[in-house]
Amino acid sequence: MTDTTDIKFSDESMALINNLIKRYPEGKHKSALLPVLHIAQAEFDGWLSVPVMDKVADILNIQPIEVYEVASFYSMYNLKPVGKCLIEVCRTSSCWLRGANDIVAHIEKRLGIKDGETTADGKFTLKTVECLGSCGTAPMLQIGEQFYENLTLEKVDELINNPQLVAKHSTYLDHTTFRKN
Amino acid sequence: MGRKVLLEHINEAGIQGYDVYRSKGGYASVEKALKTMAPDAIVEEVKKSGLRGRGGAGFPTGMKWSFLAKPEGVPRYLVCNADESEPGTFKDRYLMEHIPHLLIEGMITSSFALGANTSYIYIRGEYFYLVRILEKAIAEAYANGWLGKNILGTDYSLDLYVHPGAGAYICGEETALIESLEGKRGNPRIKPPFPAIAGLYGCPTVVNNVETIAAVVPVVNMGGDEYAKIGLGRSAGTKLISASGHIKKPGVYEIEMGITVEEFIYSDEYCGGILNDKKLKAVVAGGSSVPVLPADLILKTANGEPRLMTYESLADGGFATGTMLGSGGFIVMDESTSIVQNLHTFARFYHHESCGQCSPCREGTGWMEKILHKILDGHGTLEDIDLLWDIQRKIEGNTICPLGDAAAWPVASAIRHFRSEFEDFVKNPTAHREVKYYFHCNNLDTAASYSSL
Amino acid sequence: MQLENDMAKVTIDGIQIEVPDGTTILNAARMIGPDVAPPTMCYYSKLKTSGGYCRTCLVEVTKGSEKDPRPMPKLVASCRTTVMDGMEVSNNTSAKVKDARAGVVEFLLLNHPLDCPVCDQAGECHLQDLGYEHGNYKTRTDFERRTFDKIDIGDKVQLHMTRCILCYRCVKTAEQITDGRVHGVINRGDHAEISTYVAQAIDNDFSGNVIDVCPVGALTDKTFRFKSRVWFTKPVDAHRSCDTCSGKVVLWYQGEEVLRVTGRKDEWGEVEEFICNTCRFDKKKTSDWTIEGPRKINRHSVIAANHYTNLVKPKEFKLNEIKQITE
Numbered sequence: 001m002t003d004t005t006d007i008k009f010s011d012e013s014m015a016l017i018n019n020l021i022k023r024y025p026e027g028k029h030k031s032a033l034l035p036v037l038h039i040a041q042a043e044f045d046g047w048l049s050v051p052v053m054d055k056v057a058d059i060l061n062i063q064p065i066e067v068y069e070v071a072s073f074y075s076m077y078n079l080k081p082v083g084k085c086l087i088e089v090c091r092t093s094s095c096w097l098r099g100a101n102d103i104v105a106h107i108e109k110r111l112g113i114k115d116g117e118t119t120a121d122g123k124f125t126l127k128t129v130e131c132l133g134s135c136g137t138a139p140m141l142q143i144g145e146q147f148y149e150n151l152t153l154e155k156v157d158e159l160i161n162n163p164q165l166v167a168k169h170s171t172y173l174d175h176t177t178f179r180k181n
Numbered sequence: 182m183g184r185k186v187l188l189e190h191i192n193e194a195g196i197q198g199y200d201v202y203r204s205k206g207g208y209a210s211v212e213k214a215l216k217t218m219a220p221d222a223i224v225e226e227v228k229k230s231g232l233r234g235r236g237g238a239g240f241p242t243g244m245k246w247s248f249l250a251k252p253e254g255v256p257r258y259l260v261c262n263a264d265e266s267e268p269g270t271f272k273d274r275y276l277m278e279h280i281p282h283l284l285i286e287g288m289i290t291s292s293f294a295l296g297a298n299t300s301y302i303y304i305r306g307e308y309f310y311l312v313r314i315l316e317k318a319i320a321e322a323y324a325n326g327w328l329g330k331n332i333l334g335t336d337y338s339l340d341l342y343v344h345p346g347a348g349a350y351i352c353g354e355e356t357a358l359i360e361s362l363e364g365k366r367g368n369p370r371i372k373p374p375f376p377a378i379a380g381l382y383g384c385p386t387v388v389n390n391v392e393t394i395a396a397v398v399p400v401v402n403m404g405g406d407e408y409a410k411i412g413l414g415r416s417a418g419t420k421l422i423s424a425s426g427h428i429k430k431p432g433v434y435e436i437e438m439g440i441t442v443e444e445f446i447y448s449d450e451y452c453g454g455i456l457n458d459k460k461l462k463a464v465v466a467g468g469s470s471v472p473v474l475p476a477d478l479i480l481k482t483a484n485g486e487p488r489l490m491t492y493e494s495l496a497d498g499g500f501a502t503g504t505m506l507g508s509g510g511f512i513v514m515d516e517s518t519s520i521v522q523n524l525h526t527f528a529r530f531y532h533h534e535s536c537g538q539c540s541p542c543r544e545g546t547g548w549m550e551k552i553l554h555k556i557l558d559g560h561g562t563l564e565d566i567d568l569l570w571d572i573q574r575k576i577e578g579n580t581i582c583p584l585g586d587a588a589a590w591p592v593a594s595a596i597r598h599f600r601s602e603f604e605d606f607v608k609n610p611t612a613h614r615e616v617k618y619y620f621h622c623n624n625l626d627t628a629a630s631y632s633s634l
Numbered sequence: 635m636q637l638e639n640d641m642a643k644v645t646i647d648g649i650q651i652e653v654p655d656g657t658t659i660l661n662a663a664r665m666i667g668p669d670v671a672p673p674t675m676c677y678y679s680k681l682k683t684s685g686g687y688c689r690t691c692l693v694e695v696t697k698g699s700e701k702d703p704r705p706m707p708k709l710v711a712s713c714r715t716t717v718m719d720g721m722e723v724s725n726n727t728s729a730k731v732k733d734a735r736a737g738v739v740e741f742l743l744l745n746h747p748l749d750c751p752v753c754d755q756a757g758e759c760h761l762q763d764l765g766y767e768h769g770n771y772k773t774r775t776d777f778e779r780r781t782f783d784k785i786d787i788g789d790k791v792q793l794h795m796t797r798c799i800l801c802y803r804c805v806k807t808a809e810q811i812t813d814g815r816v817h818g819v820i821n822r823g824d825h826a827e828i829s830t831y832v833a834q835a836i837d838n839d840f841s842g843n844v845i846d847v848c849p850v851g852a853l854t855d856k857t858f859r860f861k862s863r864v865w866f867t868k869p870v871d872a873h874r875s876c877d878t879c880s881g882k883v884v885l886w887y888q889g890e891e892v893l894r895v896t897g898r899k900d901e902w903g904e905v906e907e908f909i910c911n912t913c914r915f916d917k918k919k920t921s922d923w924t925i926e927g928p929r930k931i932n933r934h935s936v937i938a939a940n941h942y943t944n945l946v947k948p949k950e951f952k953l954n955e956i957k958q959i960t961e
Binding site: 037070 | 256265266267269271273274305307308310312313316317319320340342343344345346347349350361362363364365366367382423424425426427431432433465469510512514518522523526527529530533534536
């Protein structure tokens with residue numbers, strides 16, 4: 001196990017984690033692994049480093065390999081650093097029919113990066129993803145928990161020019177997402 | 182106008198919140214169930230209603246419920262499958278976003294029927310903004326006494342939690358969903374045992390789709406017999422259809438099962454016809470997994486009967502000339518669409534989503550994607566088409582879970598119905614690539630578009 | 635009468651056998667014998683919950699049971715399907731099974747490097763046998779194969795992931811017979827790999843057993859690496875008194891030298907008992923062991939090629955005779 005002494009969740013996050021663990025029966029705290037990894041990713045710059053995952057293993061009292069196995073299985077966990085604004089563009093059938101490839105190509109051209117890459121200034125990462133359930137409002141992309149739908153190239157430009165999106169790391173959740181049990 | 186039982190009040194301002202939902206008769210099914218019905222009586226009503234699983238498989242819900250084992254002293258679980266990830270499907274998202282209390286009401290009534298005291302809604306991680314909405318609605322339900330201890334003064338107690346996934350289509354398969362809910366990789370379990378015997382934490386578990394659970398509300402309110410009168414024959418009730426692709430009015434429509442496909446595509450009440458009044462080429466009627474059908478076969482069966490939006494009519498003719506209602510993900514393609522390229526997006530999807538446990542799916546999905554990519558790249562051969570056919574044939578039916586079939590069927594049907602287009606593509610790839618298929622956002626040169634394939 | 639109730643009659647490839655209720659089709663077939671038993675790559679009777687992944691043991695159930703004679707709609711994994719009284723199963727007699735199995739072999743070999751000439755597992759590799767018996771003679775793919783770097787997991791075991799078929803046996807071994815699993819399956823789909831994720835040694839008394847359970851050359855014994863081909867070595871049963879394990883092993887000799895030590899494998903290629911790392915890696919002198927005698931090796935195995943009794947030398951052909959045969 002790596003040294004995790006530097007990894008400290010905020011009090012707010014720890015309270016949230018403890019709240020979530022209580023949602024599962026006694027002894028079944030491993031169930032909280034997926035939400036806890038989401039919280040960890042939101043807290044530590046949008047990705048899961050080995051020490052962060054080891055810390056999660058420690059909190060849930062499971063083996064680190066159990067965390068690695070899970071973190072590497074699900075597509076929303078980033079195992080490498082990402083830019084502040086992670087742009088996830090859907091490209092499956094319905095989005096493709098409505099021009100998703102052009103959206104991707106446009107972002108690539110605008111940001112000078114390819115799918116999976118991060119801009120040199122660390123502001124944007126482009127990731128193509130599979131169906132996000134937004135087929136009726138295609139083409140679409142997701143940044144953090146926000147869906148941006150019925151995209152046009154102009155809308156994409158607006159997004160890229162929006163300084164708020166790179167002010168801090170995009171996250172799927174915050175401390176107000178879950179209610180207190 | 183077809184009858185609506187789920188989205189009847191969807192246009193009511195504030196229906197997302199508790200007060201308006203309650204004022205429109207919300208939570209009546211919980212009152213009726215808890216105060217006047219025995220759990221088994223609810224199961225009976227669901228059986229009588231003819232309600233079938235709305236997630237894709239169409240298995241009778243009442244029968245699924247009656248399989249649930251009830252050993253003494255062992256908790257039972259109801260888990261709502263909100264992992265909606267089948268390409269072309271976004272109806273559960275729509276329902277949860279616009280009328281979240283309907284799902285919560287359904288969860289309470291269904292949990293009571295099944296004797297579950299803890300229930301979970303497993304929602305795909307990409308829908309985190311919906312977690313927020315559901316959490317708020319659940320908090321409202323607790324605050325108003327619909328959840329928690331001794332609901333409505335009865336001895337029935339229920340806790341309901343939302344559990345987010347983290348990006349894995351496979352978790353829509355019920356045993357993979359259970360594994361994921363236990364904090365593991367979303368690897369489907371080898372069955373038997375089925376979840377009804379040993380599911381979540383090894384306890385008897387029912388996993389039902391969002392729409393199925395929501396439909397329990399009208400079933401209980403109006404009674405099973407009344408519900409069974411809606412729809413057509415064994416396709417009882419209404420179905421939420423997610424319409425997308427080349428249509429004028431994409432969106433979620435609640436249809437009474439039995440309307441014709443033609444009406445659904447062309448009437449202003451639903452899809453409003455093909456975008457830019459082009460010709461219809463093909464439809465994927467029930468989410469990416471189901472066979473694609475060309476225009477003539479989706480509008481009429483092989484016998485020349487009008488094709489109806491029912492489980493039976495869509496399946497008429499088997500896979501030779503029919504398809505499936507599936508999840509109701511209705512993807513429409515106009516005459517300009519390349520079936521080969523669309524298939525490539527499906528193949529890439531299944532390759533990306535295969536969990537990797539069993540060899541035919543793990544290796545076969547990637548192989549099919551590579552071959553399709555090769556064809557799109559202009560290096561395909563006629564033998565590649567036969568090879569694709571053979572690979573899908575060897576995946577189908579030979580895998581642990583239905584993902585293998587789901588990956589195989591789109592390939593099989595595309596080749597079955599559009600073989601000449603594949604041959605044409607192989608023989609003259611340049612023509613296919615550069616002329617026909619990139620003009621949706623036409624301010625980009627085609628070469629740039631192609632590079633992002 | 636009680637006994638009768640607890641038994642089920644099952645017919646596999648036309649041969650009937652009575653087995654206890656709860657027996658899997660695979661084990662019933664194994665009871666009949668190796669000619670009827672379906673091949674397996676991931677099932678391992680000593681490991682709980684193993685099986686179901688590789689799909690090589692798929693069989694056709696032509697009659698479900700006496701009570702419900704309907705055939706099963708799909709081929710089933712015989713290792714995870716229990717028999718029912720009156721069940722009828724086709725394995726080698728089913729064209730569907732043969733076709734599906736050839737498909738599975740093709741899938742398993744799709745990304746396999748076929749580097750048998752430099753693989754220590756050659757000669758005792760289940761994938762080699764499977765491909766030989768059930769596969770096609772030529773490949774239909776020319777795509778680049780998936781490759782991984784070789785990794786040392788500890789100083790005694792090497793992981794060559796490129797050869798792995800993801801049978802999960804080593805993961806279940808670590809889970810079930812060692813304390814504290816540090817390796818597992820990471821990533822998903824055809825990116826899935828056996829890994830410790832962070833460079834880490836698998837370090838415990840029984841870790842060496844992952845070598846014995848691996849059906850291919852993905853986990854190999856570094857102390858034996860490139861020393862010899864297995865068919866040049868002579869297996870000898872031996873034992874020693876060991877505090878950690880049964881001490882019952884096979885020593886693999888070349889001349890006077892013990893090149894490697896393994897567990898004793900039965901006719902299905904499964905170890906009879908797991909052995910400890912001390913016996914496996916540290917006891918390589920004849921004086922460490924009590925020798926029992928030559929290990930009986932199936933005469934079909936390539937390992938049996940160079941030794942043992944009743945050896946009949948093949949006829950030596952003259953050049954013109956060979957020409958006659960090949961033309």
